[in-house]
Amino acid sequence: MEDMRSARLGKVTLQRLALELGLSTATVSLALRDSPVVADGTRMRVQEAARARGYVANRSAAALRTARTNIVGVGLHDIVNPAFTELLAAIEEALSAAGKTVLLGVSQEDVTRQTRTLGTLAEYRPDAFIVSPAAHTQVEDLKALAATGIAVVQVTREIEGSGFDFAGSDDRAGVALGVAHLVALGHRRIGMVGGFDAISTGRKRLAGYKAGLAAAGIPFDPALVMAGPGHREEGRRAMMRLLALEAPPTAAVSFNDLSAFGALMGLQAAGLTAGRDFSLVGYDDIAEAALWHPSLTTVHTFIPEYGREAARLALARMADLSRPVERVELSPRLVVRDTTSPPMPVKRRPL
Amino acid sequence: MEDMRSARLGKVTLQRLALELGLSTATVSLALRDSPVVADGTRMRVQEAARARGYVANRSAAALRTARTNIVGVGLHDIVNPAFTELLAAIEEALSAAGKTVLLGVSQEDVTRQTRTLGTLAEYRPDAFIVSPAAHTQVEDLKALAATGIAVVQVTREIEGSGFDFAGSDDRAGVALGVAHLVALGHRRIGMVGGFDAISTGRKRLAGYKAGLAAAGIPFDPALVMAGPGHREEGRRAMMRLLALEAPPTAAVSFNDLSAFGALMGLQAAGLTAGRDFSLVGYDDIAEAALWHPSLTTVHTFIPEYGREAARLALARMADLSRPVERVELSPRLVVRDTTSPPMPVKRRPL
DNA sequence: GATGACACCTAAATCGTTTAGCATGTGACA
């Protein structure tokens, strides 16, 4: 009884298929993969039988033999932020189109968890890793991944000096664009909401902020920088603190759209209207940005594009481990919507 | 230095480790997995050596031998909708805590793509599948996955009569809650935005809409149902169409928050204010709902909770394939915010 | 009729683990 069931449900392997067809496993294997060395008739017979018997290849076995898994490990520090969801979706789509499958790991911005997660992923011997490293990741953490000859590509964030491929946006230029826009509108006192030192994007975006100010000849005032992770809640608090300053800014750029949304809430809570009483520029241009009320002026960073680039880099590197390191930094574009306007002409507060 | 040496000496495998330690692979294997049959001293020696040499187990080999991969295939029809992102994040977290890794597949609501994707995932022999099936998925499509003895769990959506475990929200009750809320506010003419027949959630939510009306003794009017997928853009169009009716509704429930956001935009475009001129209830309560302006009254569906439930069901079923089928339907909760209010007392339009 | 050339297929050796079943060594005990 048990036998019958297991016989019926019995796993159909290459060997079983070969047996049933009176062929060798070699021929069946080659036939299934459309090798030109097997005769057309045989190939069709094999493929037909495979279909009929519901044969499903066993990648573990193939991987063991070939040292190729067609798996790409994708390690992100967060997937709930819509920006990273878009990124993940783009990476998944591009890889899947190339016949690769995504093995997912999420670090939650925690290096310990990242080490554990990536270590586990590594046991599956992915052909490549695409990683957006958690804050405080060290060069060695990434190097360890590459040690076994696995391609490693950084996306969005990078560990400077790691020497791995990178795809992301030119964050420095991007935030500078936002500042330039505010300056052009007439703002001189411009704050920054969110962003922190422990990640490359934080550093690059802060640098962009400073560069933008410098280009306009505006001195940098550290009091106007409200560092923090890119959360909504954190953005709200940052805005409250900006508004509570002795000499509050009339405008701000922010680390990402999420913190900008929080900042918008902060403005609202303070009875101010963005785009009239205060100007705000976001970063990323996630779908929500256009729909917010008022709609968010922000910097569009082509996330799906650089997600696809990351996939391309991974495919290229796994094809040739020794190719020159490639960095892809897409130029962001300013998208002017309703949260920016010239500064209020007169009194905002008793200065 | 250490790295370079091990890199030069080639891949460090169990066998190599065994050789270097003067032990058999059997012993090393057992030692690494803390088997009690190996002496304490030996175990420590082995584990120390493994650490020192940077040994990374090869899951393909282990999987081949044990027919266990510790992989769970997660097939979603969409990951960009924040509701599914939250779901994915919850599933990933729960599985990862149980030592399982997520192999991701996205169907984009396309059965053909789903078949291909899940077929590919199957080659990796996941211990279980957690699936939110694309529209028009047939029972056989899922059965095919389970054929090889893989645990299959449905999440969010289900294929009725498939006989697989399921975790989701009680959508019928949920939407009925929303309708009841509108009825209690005094609305009698209530529309429905989004949702379609080809998916179980569409059917269940429509049923909830009808049930809600019936409970209030309000006749069902098919003209008030604007079916469609749960997109923002589609919600906007649906609202425009509702407002263009001869006798437009004074309120509506919607298939999900995304279509509700679209509907809010539609209202705004029509110069109406949600929560004053028109009442709207969303579904899911994604983070964005509370932040929208005005904030969205919606039905909270405990997405992370049922994501975790799905993970639990998958773990349970992979431990015991013959356990009784389990369905988990969490009861949603109405969250009243600012988009609902009593109907405008007098004229809305020339009727 | 020997000789290749060619088309097609096969035997067998891997890949790195796990595990059933057996071997060895050591004391305790009769």
Place this chain on the structure above:
DNA sequence: TGTCACATGCTAAACGATTTAGGTGTCATC
């Protein structure tokens, strides 16, 4: 001294695919 029990490790056979290095049969050519 012989026997038993126990602790500890080892041998060897899987697992299911891929691939190298042939093997076999057929046909044209010299």
